[in-house]
Amino acid sequence: MNKVRYLNKQNGAALLVSLLVISALALVLAIAVNLSAVDEVLRSSQGRSSLRSRTIADSCLEEAMLRLKRNSSYMGETLNFEYGTCNVTILEAGTIRTVNIYASEETSVTELSVEVELSGTVPIINSWKKGG
Numbered sequence: 001m002n003k004v005r006y007l008n009k010q011n012g013a014a015l016l017v018s019l020l021v022i023s024a025l026a027l028v029l030a031i032a033v034n035l036s037a038v039d040e041v042l043r044s045s046q047g048r049s050s051l052r053s054r055t056i057a058d059s060c061l062e063e064a065m066l067r068l069k070r071n072s073s074y075m076g077e078t079l080n081f082e083y084g085t086c087n088v089t090i091l092e093a094g095t096i097r098t099v100n101i102y103a104s105e106e107t108s109v110t111e112l113s114v115e116v117e118l119s120g121t122v123p124i125i126n127s128w129k130k131g132g
Contacts, residue, residue, distance in 0.1 A: 045090040052083045057103035057110040060086035064099050068116060068123050076100075095119055096126070 060079055067074040068090070076099075084105030091098040101112040108125035111131035115121045 008093050036094075045116050049106045050110075053103050053105040053110040056081050056105055057101045057112050060088050060101045060103060061099065061112055061114060064088045064090065064101070065116065065123050065125075068097060069117065069121070091111040097123075123130050 004038055059081070063079060064074070072103065075092075076090045078085060078087050084103060086103035087099055089100045091100070095118045097116045097118060099112075099114045101110075101114070103112075103119065104108045113129045115126040115128075115132065117126050
């Protein structure tokens with residue numbers, strides 16, 4: 001009879017240890033899945049911020065081109081948007097203008113340097129360089 005009780009106690013202890021090991025493995029798996037989801041959310045947020053800064057930079061360039069068309073002595077300004085700002089500076093060399101754009105949104109920055117020729121009624125883009 002003592003032997004049967006001893007064997008039942010051993011089986012119970014083995015079952016308890018097995019249950020603890022399985023629980024620990026399940027916890028590690030749950031933490032890994034959670035960390036992966038958090039990483040994906042962060043990447044998505046960074047991608048959205050980068051897209052917004054590029055959109056702001058493109059909008060600033062369009063505005064600068066429009067203002068250069070209306071006034072060839074336009075030298076730039078700072079423009080504010082819902083999600084960020086951009087700074088437009090223009091360097092002049094005869095009929096050539098170098099339009100520099102610095103757009104920022106939260107954690108992302110987009111820089112553009114565009115060479116524009118002012119000949120006739122429409123500014124013509126000669127070159128476009130993206131930085132940042």
